[in-house]
Amino acid sequence: MKKQLLLIALSIYPLLTYSQTQQSLSFYAEKCSINVGAAVGSAFYSNYNTNSTYDLIIKRNFNILVPENEMKFAVIEPTQGNFDFSKSDQLVNYAVANRKSLRGHTLCWHSRNPAWIEAGLTNGIANGTFTRTSLMSILKNHITTIVTRYKGKIQHWDVVNEAFNTDGTLRTSIWQQVIGNEYIDSAFVWANRADPAAKLYLNDFSVENYGSAKSNALFNYVKGMKNRNIPINGVGFQCHFIVNNIQYSKIDQNIKAYASIGVEAIITELDIRIKKTDYETDSATQLATQAENYRQMILLCFNNSNCKTIVTWGFTDLYSWIPNFTSNVYDYSLIFDRSYNPKPAYSSMLNELYLGSLSANNSIINDNSTLRVKEIGNKIIINSDMDMIRCQLFDIHGRLLFNSSSSVKEIEITLNKMPLSLIVLRVQLSNEQVVVRKIIKQ
């Protein structure tokens, strides 16, 4: 009996102590083959390579970075044909030196265009300053120059950003009005010619949930692009969410729809804002809910092989676009607080990635052993031809759900109610080898 208790204690041990580990998000994410990243804004430039907390958090936790603003049209080509790469070069050099991947954001957008492009609109309507040919040539030069400069150093490009309206129609940006809808296809072709190895994305907000007018429109458009052989690798779901207001199953359904047409659907600008008045009333509950929301977003990546990148829009509440954008109604959207302390959301992401890394490691052991794990309905059947086995099953919180009493060749576990989302199975073989496997329930 004592031995059994010890076994249980030992098996729960890693689940209870993971949050105290010194490991980081990217440490575990890499074991799960997931990119976990953050956007970096103006604070990056006074912090990078200084060993400041800001610098160390990026270095330790993220394996992919995105410039929040520094590659937008107005910043990088402020006057026609004159490119200012000073900011983008610093970030690219940092990423190369620190072996981080990069997402380039963004080559073509209706917003943050320089005055010389904006001059082509009067009250939002194209005014004849540019002909179709001249604007095509401007966009082609812009895309070709930037993508060529960073060829091999920027792995993802948000080629076109926010091209759709809520009703599913194409947004009447200057590009759409003067060039026509083909500006999207052309932008992807030019980017692909400049760096055929870079992955190219159409990035947008409010396209995460399956079935809305806007997400249907984006899906159908991307399907059309694939049919026209346009080089698109994926869509970016921005994921600017409000706490406790995320429809995971609709997002999951949508990601799977993209998988069915061979397209990635990745998470590019995640933040989960909290209403300030709610935070002031009960910050602990709000932060716990937010942590669960972030955890579920990681699960979407585990559940979908075409969703292997998750990027947050910043990482500290000190620098977030949310308070300003929402007139201070919302805040606290990121995973570190204003003093760079990790929030519960950070721990929940770390925990989830840790658990994922266990199953990633142990799937290798599974392949080489005679152990088989089958899931049929609400039953889990574990058997081994050669080994005697015993096992324990835990829920996400490390609580023991099942413990086999003796070593046998086959164990059948029936749970009346499978816990939602995730359980961890720990099997001990007769040679004392331990196999841990994560099972995700929809």
Ligand code: G3I
């Ligand atoms: O650079 C100027 C500075 O010179 C000037 O003194 C200052 C005065 O307001 O403004 C500075 O520019 C601001 C820029 O951020 C850099 O801080 C702009 O006014 C401000 O509008 C801009 O906001 C950015 C916004 O995109 C518009 O470009 C946010 O930081 C950035 O988080 C946000 O990011 C977007 C993504 O690109 C696309 N998806 C949505 C996401 C959130 O809106």
